[in-house]
Amino acid sequence: MARFKKNHLQVHLNLNVRGLAPSATLAINEQSNKLIREGKQVFKLGLGQSPFPVPETVVEALRQNAHQKDYLPVKGLPALKEAIAGFNKRTQRIESDPDDILIGPGSKELIFILQLVYYGDIVIPTPSWVSYSPQARIVGRHVNWVPTGAENDYRLSPEKLDLICRTDPERPRVVILNYPSNPTGCTYPIERLKLLAQVARKYNLILISDEIYGMIHHNGQHVSLAHYYPEGTIISSGLSKWCGAGGWRLGTFSFPPNLKWLLNAMAIVASETYTATSAPIQHAAITAFNGNEEINEYLKHSRKVLKGIARYLVKELEGMGVSVPHPQGAFYLFPNFENYREKLKARGIYTSVELSSHLIEETGVAILPGADFGRQPEELTARLAYVDFDGRAALEAAERSNDGKHFDKAMVKENCPRLVEAFDRIGNWLADL
């Protein structure tokens, strides 16, 4: 079949996309799956997926709505937008007009479209979630990484943000702030949110407040920056993390009324690309955002499990001489293996990428290198997602234990044996260096 000449198949890629690697998180998952296929045992601490099942009432709502087949309005199902406005009010005491809410197939897609339609720089702290910066690159936006340090649990400082904005005060900028944070699990005290809000107001910044982990603050005490900078904050959220429904693909943006122009521009792009978010999923999401007693219990137990595991694992890491910020939410840890630098060097390991690649090859424990989150290549940080356990069984165990009782060390050992083993393997590996 010599019908096509070879040069018809030449690669002609958009320059913004040329050279982009697949998403770091997906790449580690593929490497893990490859090792599993080779018969090796792999501990998946790479991909940040909720370990918990979707609450049964929400699954039932999806069953009931499987027949929904019509295209829905591009901005989202009106009843769902109302449910989200109610959710914002109930969980954050924030008033939102349903008309200021945009539904999309995942908050990732919404963040991408915002970067596309808004003409300005992207400002993100390092470390930040792996996708903000590649998204900016795809749409040709300039990324300003703002350095942070371990002494401050890697939080964005108002002074550093001011410093960046001062250089060109009129420049349009979007700041993306994620808390509780992927990759650190840390969040922002109210005082810090207020100071960040002052800087945002001074320079008319647009703030995407990525609160996808807000509902799994371990003490249920998440506070939105939108309280302090209501006029410029877009709250980004969705079903993926607190409702265990990442694969359902449903994300939400709650805009302030004066950013309607931005919402409308995003809706135009949405209408020309994905058309509307899946109808059965939107109908089912009404139940999730309206909430009910079962969901309240589910959240209470999810937080208890995550908090107990975090406490156990932080102790383990510190026992190995590895420093780690103490998380307040989500399911991530961001340890620094600096204390092992000399020993690692002797093994030819100089960077976080080398560290995680040796770790998975030699112990089967998959983690993500700090460099994927914007840290300097030679910094020996990594992100560990502590999700490799049976979420359903852990929730049941949390439910069975008396109310006041923590999800303690014994419960972690009993319900999360793979996590315990993964950390034992990390400890042994470090000890043998």
Ligand SMILES: Cc1ncc(COP(=O)(O)O)c(C=O)c1O
């Ligand atoms: C910080 C952060 N933001 C946004 C997302 C995207 O979530 P989704 O597109 O599933 O709503 C993720 C998912 O991992 C995340 O960790």
